[in-house]
Amino acid sequence: MMSIKKRERKMYELTCIAPVHIGNGELLKQFEYIHEKNRNEEKVYFLDQKKWMSYLMRHQWIDDYAQEILRRRCVLGQWLRNKTHTSNLRPVIREICNSSADVYTTKDSKKHVNDIVRQVKTIDGVPYIPGSSLKGAVRSAILFHCIRQNHPAYQPYWQELKRVMVSVDKRTIGNRSIQRTINRNIQTIVRKMERHTFSKLNLDLDRPNDALESIMRGILISDAMMTEKKRDTIVLEKYDVSKKRGKSIDPHTVALFRECIPVGRRLRFSIIMDTDMTSRIGLTSLDMLWQWMRDYIQFGLEAQQSVFGRQFRAEFKESQLADLLIGGGTGFFSKTIYYALASEREGKEVLASFFDYVLFSKKNRQTRRLEPAHHHLRDDDVLTPRTLKLAYTGGDRWILGLASVKDVTEC
Structure with a gap:
């Protein structure tokens, strides 16, 4: 004592x-988050897994998504654009994601966002x-x-x-x-x-x-x-x-x-x-x-x-x-x-x-x-x-x- x-x-x-x-021990692949980049900002959006699965089921895309992952070429943002036939993913992001983060790369970097190691957070998402x-x-x-x-x-x-x-x-x-x-x-x-x-x-x-x-x-x-x-x-x-x-x-x-x-x-x-x-x-x-x-x-x-x-x-x-x-x-x-x-x-x-x-x-x-x-x-x-x-x-x-x-x- x-x-x-x-x-x-x-x-x-x-x-x-x-x-x-x-x-927190979690590593996200490119098919597990949405990466958006424009002139003013670069962000990644993290999926709410419950909402994401509900979204896939509603559109009957679970098998398509799984096959794309097995081919090891699924970049989620691109895949969603192809499936929804739109370049504007904002409505989809609001529906299936629960948080976002600004992305920073070095001036000379030519790398695309790849694997992301997550930060530990509370149950309500606060680091x-x-x-x-x-x-x-x-x-x-x-x-x-x-x-x-x-x-x-x-x-x-x-x-x-x-x-x-x-x-x-x-x-x-x-x-x-x-x-x-x-x-x-x-x-x-x-x-x-x-x-x-x-x-x-x-x-x-x-x-x-x-x-x-x-x-x-x-x-x-x-x-x-x-x-x-x-x-x-x-x-x-x-x-x-x-x-x-x-x-x-x-x-x-x-x-x-x-x-x-x-x-x-x-x-x-x-x-x-x-x-x-x-x-x-x-x-x-x-x-x-x-x-x-x-x-x-x-x-x-x-x-x-x-x-x-x-x-x-x-x-x-x-x-x-x-x-x-x-x-x-x-x-x-x-x-x-x-x-x-x-x-x-x-x-x-x-x-x-x-x-x-x-x-x-x-x-x-x-x-x-x-x-x-x-x-x-x-x-x-x-x-x-x-x-x-x-x-x-x-x-x-x-x-x-x-x-x-x-x-x-x-x-």
């Missing part, structure tokens, strides 16, 4: 400095940030802090991780069974390291239980809900910037789109912390927790800035306002744990080897041999992964997932 005497509770307001994407996502970011920041504060104690875990990651027989590249085994071994080591960090409650249990013994029991975080129940979202093209050894910075887009919470949206959430539990690792207040969060974020941003800072000076300047970096497109920050364990150079080399020979491989069409898909060992200059994730909306550009957080307990 959480101690009442040593419980600290605060309400916070989160402001999206950049677009934020928290996926929000789950407390589990916030707590995951908090957990990573705490682990990062503990490693940095007591580096020698974590070196045995790094040595184990390094042996697993770099001792891969290059002849086994592409062997999925061996890759799964390596990944399981890595997860086992990471769990041991996390147990060393978080399992501090020393309960008298018949058998160890990480969840019950973890100090994370003492940190309760609510979902972050919109201060104004705005349903509008934006759909952004996946926009990456990479730096290969000996080459200039290369901005490029990927044929994937994310539905995001727009810049400027404000959400509120609460944190309750039992300092009797969290003090076992030296965490004695919520103010201290947010300092650990900022230290974690700035460590990762500074590493990226060393590579991309000159070309994206404004974006990194704005990132100094961030207390939190969260959601899809922020994968580099999960790797900062490895950089905290190792030196920058060693961390980069070990991760590059792991990415090349375990995570990412492909078959060479000419030699028919499996080889690294992205050649991290060969091409990565300073960082692995060598990519900065950006958001681009009509001329504005941000580092994806940035948010500021302020205490509004007394407001």
Whole structure:
């Protein structure tokens, strides 16, 4: 049970400095939404599934729709225009769709809207940030802090991780069974390291239980809900910037789109912390927790800035306002744990080897041999992964997932 005497509770307001994407696990194909583009705007319209099925049944088009999907060429807007014999889909959209989102692509993009990863929303369609996502970011920041504060104690875990990651027989590249085994071994080591960090409650249990013994029991975080129940979202093209050894910075887009919470949206959430539990690792207040969060974020941003800072000076300047970096497109920050364990150079080399020979491989069409898909060992200059994730909306550009957080307990 959480101690009442040593419980600290605060309400916070989160402001999206950049677009934020928290996926709900749903990926829409081109036959599952309507894409409309004209001179003034570009939008996607999301189907109300109940109304959509009723519409298909009323027109007796279910079989036609299913056959078009099986042919793998169905773009829903075009299909509806052909079936209704009209270019104006506005009446149809009003009948079968329940929400829409503005679409933004980069200036030089020639891609059409393709797969869209949906944003998590409430049952009435309002975007929000789950407390589990916030707590995951908090957990990573705490682990990062503990490693940095007591580096020698974590070196045995790094040595184990390094042996697993770099001792891969290059002849086994592409062997999925061996890759799964390596990944399981890595997860086992990471769990041991996390147990060393978080399992501090020393309960008298018949058998160890990480969840019950973890100090994370003492940190309760609510979902972050919109201060104004705005349903509008934006759909952004996946926009990456990479730096290969000996080459200039290369901005490029990927044929994937994310539905995001727009810049400027404000959400509120609460944190309750039992300092009797969290003090076992030296965490004695919520103010201290947010300092650990900022230290974690700035460590990762500074590493990226060393590579991309000159070309994206404004974006990194704005990132100094961030207390939190969260959601899809922020994968580099999960790797900062490895950089905290190792030196920058060693961390980069070990991760590059792991990415090349375990995570990412492909078959060479000419030699028919499996080889690294992205050649991290060969091409990565300073960082692995060598990519900065950006958001681009009509001329504005941000580092994806940035948010500021302020205490509004007394407001």
